[in-house]
Amino acid sequence: MRKLKYREAIGEATVQCMKADPRIVLAGQNVDDHKGGHGTTTDAFRVFGPSRVLDIPNSENAVAGIAVGAASMGMRPLVVHARADFMFLAMDGLINLAAKWRYMYGDKGGVPVVMRGIVGRGWGQGATHSQNLHSVFGHFPGLYVATPASPADAKGLLVSALRNETPVVLLENRGLYEIEGEVPENPEPVPFGKGRIVRTGSDVTIVAASLMVQEAERAAGLLAEQAISAEVVDVRSIRPLDEAIICTSVAKTGRLVVADTSWARYGLAAEVAAVVAENVHGALLGPVRRVTLPDSPAPVSWPLEEAFHPNARTIAAACLDVLGGDPTLPMREMTDITAGFVGPY
Amino acid sequence: MESGKRLLREMVRIRCVEEVLADLYRDEQEMRTPTHFSIGQEAVAVGVCAAAGPDDVAYCGHRSHGPYLAKGGDLRAMVAELYGKATGCAGGRGGSVHLTSPDTGFIGATAILAESISLAVGAGWAFALEGAPRVAITFFGDGAAEEGAFHEALNFAATQRAPVLFVCENNGYSISSPLRARQPYGTTIWERARGYGMASRQLDGNDVFAVHAAAREAVEWCRDGRGPYFLELRTYRWREHVGPNWDYDEGYRTKAELDSWMERCPIKVAAAGLSAAHPDIDEEVAGWRREFRQEVLDAVTAAKADPFPAVADLLQGAYES
Numbered sequence A: 001m002r003k004l005k006y007r008e009a010i011g012e013a014t015v016q017c018m019k020a021d022p023r024i025v026l027a028g029q030n031v032d033d034h035k036g037g038h039g040t041t042t043d044a045f046r047v048f049g050p051s052r053v054l055d056i057p058n059s060e061n062a063v064a065g066i067a068v069g070a071a072s073m074g075m076r077p078l079v080v081h082a083r084a085d086f087m088f089l090a091m092d093g094l095i096n097l098a099a100k101w102r103y104m105y106g107d108k109g110g111v112p113v114v115m116r117g118i119v120g121r122g123w124g125q126g127a128t129h130s131q132n133l134h135s136v137f138g139h140f141p142g143l144y145v146a147t148p149a150s151p152a153d154a155k156g157l158l159v160s161a162l163r164n165e166t167p168v169v170l171l172e173n174r175g176l177y178e179i180e181g182e183v184p185e186n187p188e189p190v191p192f193g194k195g196r197i198v199r200t201g202s203d204v205t206i207v208a209a210s211l212m213v214q215e216a217e218r219a220a221g222l223l224a225e226q227a228i229s230a231e232v233v234d235v236r237s238i239r240p241l242d243e244a245i246i247c248t249s250v251a252k253t254g255r256l257v258v259a260d261t262s263w264a265r266y267g268l269a270a271e272v273a274a275v276v277a278e279n280v281h282g283a284l285l286g287p288v289r290r291v292t293l294p295d296s297p298a299p300v301s302w303p304l305e306e307a308f309h310p311n312a313r314t315i316a317a318a319c320l321d322v323l324g325g326d327p328t329l330p331m332r333e334m335t336d337i338t339a340g341f342v343g344p345y
Numbered sequence B: 001m002e003s004g005k006r007l008l009r010e011m012v013r014i015r016c017v018e019e020v021l022a023d024l025y026r027d028e029q030e031m032r033t034p035t036h037f038s039i040g041q042e043a044v045a046v047g048v049c050a051a052a053g054p055d056d057v058a059y060c061g062h063r064s065h066g067p068y069l070a071k072g073g074d075l076r077a078m079v080a081e082l083y084g085k086a087t088g089c090a091g092g093r094g095g096s097v098h099l100t101s102p103d104t105g106f107i108g109a110t111a112i113l114a115e116s117i118s119l120a121v122g123a124g125w126a127f128a129l130e131g132a133p134r135v136a137i138t139f140f141g142d143g144a145a146e147e148g149a150f151h152e153a154l155n156f157a158a159t160q161r162a163p164v165l166f167v168c169e170n171n172g173y174s175i176s177s178p179l180r181a182r183q184p185y186g187t188t189i190w191e192r193a194r195g196y197g198m199a200s201r202q203l204d205g206n207d208v209f210a211v212h213a214a215a216r217e218a219v220e221w222c223r224d225g226r227g228p229y230f231l232e233l234r235t236y237r238w239r240e241h242v243g244p245n246w247d248y249d250e251g252y253r254t255k256a257e258l259d260s261w262m263e264r265c266p267i268k269v270a271a272a273g274l275s276a277a278h279p280d281i282d283e284e285v286a287g288w289r290r291e292f293r294q295e296v297l298d299a300v301t302a303a304k305a306d307p308f309p310a311v312a313d314l315l316q317g318a319y320e321s
């Protein structure tokens, strides 16, 4: 199969879906410029022009409501945020309207708004330009929330989002944008709520989302060098969450490490641990470990930034720990997947 | 030094600092923090801050270096912050978009559009409640004026007669998006402010003397308890939105447009204005340039020698210790 970069896969899905469905409009700040949302909106603007690919004012709060209003009239707005952090300003439209619309108005129909948020990573993005908000959005019934970790899923989950009737938040970690992988040429949907076994193993289960899936895969490689067999599960969407794939894997391995790009408290990692505790607690042979961000806002200074983000080595160490091994065992040095990213952004 | 010269000198200082830092940012790749240079826009920060008193406070958005320096922020602490050092004004935690210098009344730069507007209104409200003769100043761009918070904050300030000076630094663009694509043709930001019932004016943001005179009047107005004041200052960003490079060939603007604004460089304009009374002003400016170049290079040398924050202190500051 031909290969695409993660960001190219998003661009391709956008164009294909917009061709197939004239109700889709793409709106975002600066989506029509030379950078085109890291290249994810460039082709759509070239193909469909400014009537369907709209550079919008800096008005996240109103735009979220506007998107819901347009969706209530049958449009399918795809709103892009250059940083997921700006979506805090869109919370009212997204949470108080989009997520509740179908239920609150007596199940007469949904508002299929799709919002993409790009999660900043690297080059000192700092406290307000690198937050992973999937757990925040995942809290609310009525939304789907997906965190694609591969180019194929970046395409397939966006295709699903643009075809279904439920509002969707897609969170894309910028650290994944240059990653290459096989991507089907046709717009094949990847369903929400279906996880993916990235690598099979028998000693420990690593459940991961977004960028952490890539790191978990590399962690599994490190562990294999120590004759430990790790199974890596990519949840793909955190709402709905594929509980079955998680529980089946943990029932097999008896050990669980959850790797997330966000904080531990009240987050995805806590949710996965709860699902396991509720359903297959008897299978657990050791404690659950959460590999998450330290409990502070993101720092800018690069030695702090490097220490801030968990990576393959921290995940592997957590696996050794739950296996009762020595987590301080020397491991091969590994550079972060995002290493080498240079500014000015 | 006479006031006109002082304004020019301060602009030259900010220009030198940013030009030196932009080159180093590009060549060394050691300042790992998204940085928005204000080269070409110096008259706004300098003219306004020179009109403020030491007890007046300022907040600004992401284009922070001008307001920080003009409000007396320490250059070494700023440079150290860009290099991510423990000695930085935010301890290396915040970067270019979170500069802070409370001691000189520069409370903070913010990275989310329009935050600086609400913050200043809050400060002004506090001053009004205390009956303190202080003024809160907010710097923000034309793009931030599209956020809901802009309108909500203006409404609040006007209703409470809060002593707030709104300074809209209108450089015609939000990243690559021109004003005409984002706001209705034939309308202006300053008139929108007037719609909230506050004193409001628009003027040439590249004329530091005009900016200064208007800001003095505005600050007086606020201090006298007559409510908020709005200034829309037209200016132009020379470099790319974020980062050290030139970007006039990327398609969203033309070289001719940039050239026309470089012709109206605030430093050139001010020097020309002073040249009748000071025939040797250009030599004087050249001397200041040498002086400030050295000052910023010294700050860079110091920052490089400074330690990074300790990884062991990563969590410090998340809560009070």
Ligand SMILES: Cc1ncc(C[n+]2csc(CCOP(=O)(O)OP(=O)(O)O)c2C)c(N)n1
Residues within 6 Å of the ligand: A029, A058, A060, A082, A086, A089, B062, B063, B111, B112, B113, B140, B141, B142, B143, B144, B145, B171, B173, B174, B175, B241
């Ligand atoms: C709420 C929010 N939306 C979007 C952004 C991304 N952003 C950062 S700077 C900028 C341009 C703002 O333009 P303007 O206010 O005119 O300031 P300028 O950069 O021109 O100085 C944008 C869109 C942001 N930081 N915050």
Ligand SMILES: [Mg+2]
Residues within 6 Å of the ligand: B141, B142, B143, B169, B170, B171, B172, B173, B174, B175
């Ligand atoms: Mg602007």
